[in-house]
Amino acid sequence: MEDWRKNKGAFATFLGPASFWLLVFFVIPLILVWVYSFGERGPQGQTYLALNFENYLRAIEPIHLGIFWKSVWIGAISTAVCLVVGFPVAMGIAFAPSRWKNPLLLIVVLPFFTNLLIRTYAWIAVLRTRGFLNFGIEWTHEKLDGLATLAGFPEAMGDFVPLELLYNQYAVIIGLVYVHLPFLILPLYATLEKLDRSYMEASLDLGAGQWRTFFSVLVPLVMPGIVSGALLVFILSMGNFLVPDLLGGTDSLMIGNLIAREYGAARDWPFGSALSFMIMYPVFIFFVINAMAARYRTHKRAAA
Amino acid sequence: MTDQPPIISIRNVTKRFGTVTAVDDVSIDIKRGEFFALLGPSGCGKTTLLRMLAGFETASEGSIEIDGQPMLSVPPNRRPVNMVFQSYAVFPHMTVFDNVAYGLKVTGVPKAQVAGQVREALALVHLEDYGRRKPDQLSGGQRQRVALARALVKKPKVLLLDEPLSALDAKLREAMRLELVHLQHSVGITFVIVTHDQDEALSMADRAAVMDHGVVRQIAAPGTLYEHPNSRFVADFIGKMNLLEAKVAGVSGGRLAVEIDGLGRIDVPHEGDASGEIGIAVRPEKTRLSKEPPAGDLIGLKGKVSDVAYYGNESHVLLDTDTGVRFTTTVQNEVRRTDSSVLIGDNLWISWSPEDTLVLSE
Numbered sequence: 001m002e003d004w005r006k007n008k009g010a011f012a013t014f015l016g017p018a019s020f021w022l023l024v025f026f027v028i029p030l031i032l033v034w035v036y037s038f039g040e041r042g043p044q045g046q047t048y049l050a051l052n053f054e055n056y057l058r059a060i061e062p063i064h065l066g067i068f069w070k071s072v073w074i075g076a077i078s079t080a081v082c083l084v085v086g087f088p089v090a091m092g093i094a095f096a097p098s099r100w101k102n103p104l105l106l107i108v109v110l111p112f113f114t115n116l117l118i119r120t121y122a123w124i125a126v127l128r129t130r131g132f133l134n135f136g137i138e139w140t141h142e143k144l145d146g147l148a149t150l151a152g153f154p155e156a157m158g159d160f161v162p163l164e165l166l167y168n169q170y171a172v173i174i175g176l177v178y179v180h181l182p183f184l185i186l187p188l189y190a191t192l193e194k195l196d197r198s199y200m201e202a203s204l205d206l207g208a209g210q211w212r213t214f215f216s217v218l219v220p221l222v223m224p225g226i227v228s229g230a231l232l233v234f235i236l237s238m239g240n241f242l243v244p245d246l247l248g249g250t251d252s253l254m255i256g257n258l259i260a261r262e263y264g265a266a267r268d269w270p271f272g273s274a275l276s277f278m279i280m281y282p283v284f285i286f287f288v289i290n291a292m293a294a295r296y297r298t299h300k301r302a303a304a
Numbered sequence: 305m306t307d308q309p310p311i312i313s314i315r316n317v318t319k320r321f322g323t324v325t326a327v328d329d330v331s332i333d334i335k336r337g338e339f340f341a342l343l344g345p346s347g348c349g350k351t352t353l354l355r356m357l358a359g360f361e362t363a364s365e366g367s368i369e370i371d372g373q374p375m376l377s378v379p380p381n382r383r384p385v386n387m388v389f390q391s392y393a394v395f396p397h398m399t400v401f402d403n404v405a406y407g408l409k410v411t412g413v414p415k416a417q418v419a420g421q422v423r424e425a426l427a428l429v430h431l432e433d434y435g436r437r438k439p440d441q442l443s444g445g446q447r448q449r450v451a452l453a454r455a456l457v458k459k460p461k462v463l464l465l466d467e468p469l470s471a472l473d474a475k476l477r478e479a480m481r482l483e484l485v486h487l488q489h490s491v492g493i494t495f496v497i498v499t500h501d502q503d504e505a506l507s508m509a510d511r512a513a514v515m516d517h518g519v520v521r522q523i524a525a526p527g528t529l530y531e532h533p534n535s536r537f538v539a540d541f542i543g544k545m546n547l548l549e550a551k552v553a554g555v556s557g558g559r560l561a562v563e564i565d566g567l568g569r570i571d572v573p574h575e576g577d578a579s580g581e582i583g584i585a586v587r588p589e590k591t592r593l594s595k596e597p598p599a600g601d602l603i604g605l606k607g608k609v610s611d612v613a614y615y616g617n618e619s620h621v622l623l624d625t626d627t628g629v630r631f632t633t634t635v636q637n638e639v640r641r642t643d644s645s646v647l648i649g650d651n652l653w654i655s656w657s658p659e660d661t662l663v664l665s666e
Contacts, residue, residue: 196391196393198389198390198391198393199393199395201358201360201380201387201389201393202387202389202393202395202454203395203406203410204359204360204379204380204381205358205359205380205381205385205386205387205455206381206386206406206407206410206454206455206458207381207382207407207410207411207458208381208406208407208410209381209410212410216406216410217395220397221395221396221397223397
């Protein structure tokens with residue numbers, strides 16, 4: 001492609017529709033939400049434009065801050081579990097023989113072909129008291145009990161008590177990990193795939209063992225992939241409302257549920273908007289700092 | 305020196321990838337302190353052989369010993385060899401110093417000794433002042449020096465170099481050839497280099513193994529490879545070669561009489577026996593062009609100039625000879641002139657001495 005300066009028409013043709021789309025359906029609504037966040041809720045749930053900080057003051061009340069904090073925690077734990085589970089999978093696919101790579105990647109994205117709602121309901125069927133997991137455990141218990149009776153200890157195993165697996169934080173984390181795992185595996189796989197194998201070979205050649213090579217060479221070199229995958233999973237997990245809604249208990253309310261409730265049942269759009277922007281502000285600040293750091297680095301390099 | 309056991313002993317090594325045989329029953333002994341080259345066209349198995357020495361590939365058959373120790377089940381990180389990779393593989397997330405120190409740290413060299421050894425290694429490759437740089441602040445040549453220092457700091461018994469000069473530009477490549485030879489002399493470590501560039505192998509190596517389709521064709525010193533190639537493949541791969549197909553007509557007292565289409569019967573010196581179809585070859589620089597038929601016992605062929613390629617110091621003249629074979633000869637441009645002394649379409653004789661004639665039975 002030629003320099004865009006020489007070929008403005010062509011570039012406008014390509015970029016125009018996408019820019020228009022982003023502007024109309026992303027930037028303008030975002031500005032609207034931001035404006036709403038300073039508004040007031042009318043008696044029937046109408047939204048009146050205003051300029052007050054009531055909504056933000058409500059948002060930082062301890063009960064709401066607690067929900068923010070819990071969302072961050074659950075997001076962080078889900079991300080960590082995704083990393084531990086996803087890293088070996090991404091490595092396995094990246095280092096598999098090339099004819100296996102595409103089928104394996106297909107398996108990773110296969111769940112996306114099923115509706116998210118159905119996949120989440122499926123976890124209810126697995127985890128509930130009379131669910132598949134408990135059935136499995138009960139069956140094992142029964143067999144072990146039979147064996148113990150044969151061995152002459154009829155009381156050894158006790159009675160089977162189904163495990164309470166559903167409607168708690170653990171179920172939420174399991175659901176979030178399950179839903180978001182591909183978002184970690186795919187960027188990580190892409191980075192691992194591009195990685196020059198001779199870096200690992202050089203490390204082995206210089207006397208490092210497999211673990212040392214993994215932590216001193218492989219992980220630092222694929223850090224961009226780890227960061228982008230982890231960030232994606234963290235953001236998606238923290239803002240998710242479907243999984244905590246279906247799999248969580250009474251104490252599993254996350255920020256996504258709160259926002260959904262304010263926009264929905266509570267009909268308090270200004271407060272919902274303020275809650276949304278409470279998440280947006282840190283992201284904006286992060287990007288500004290990031291851009292400033294990048295500019296500082298280029299200046300430093302130019303000076304050196 | 306000659307009595308010492310070889311530092312590397314490769315015995316009947318075969319490597320198969322699925323149905324492809326990359327290395328086919330190769331046996332090589334590499335002497336202590338030698339600069340040894342594995343030379344061949346791409347896909348000849350030379351890199352696979354080097355990777356088996358480093359431990360990244362396992363031989364399907366045969367054995368490899370390094371300094372008397374069998375290497376079959378020894379992983380790369382426990383072998384007394386180090387490698388300079390074709391892509392250098394200098395770790396981009398570490399400084400030059402940390403790159404060189406890495407191999408010492410991972411094997412538990414005391415911290416107090418690491419800094420001194422790293423400085424020594426960096427001095428060896430003239431990068432004393434670059435320790436704090438990151439690899440992306442270095443040129444290709446400097447990165448390669450880091451890779452060299454990183455391998456040499458480990459004081460390996462053998463240094464393996466995989467196409468080390470292929471990523472450098474032509475000028476730097478020539479300078480690095482000399483420098484690698486000097487480096488090898490000063491550290492006294494055995495170097496094994498893989499290259500597809502015959503100039504590189506000839507100018508640097510004490511000995512070279514010429515490989516083709518996984519098979520070693522000839523192992524010899526550069527001079528022997530060039531002047532006494534043992535096969536058509538080696539003759540053709542190393543340098544330029546004019547090759548005629550001939551039939552043996554008779555052998556007598558160190559001379560061989562051969563019959564060549566378009567030339568008739570000629571007599572060339574040859575030790576040993578020969579029969580049937582053979583190759584008769586002569587290097588371009590050992591031939592002369594003349595307007596008149598050559599006198600004496602020179603072998604001469606008539607031909608028409610089909611092309612003249614100018615290289616500055618010399619020109620390569622292509623001659624379509626009466627045998628139907630296109631000959632190449634080199635003409636030194638000893639006098640400063642820009643027009644050519646030889647023109648396309650000239651009818652000339654090409655001649656050479658029977659002593660410069662090679663007999664290739666393989």
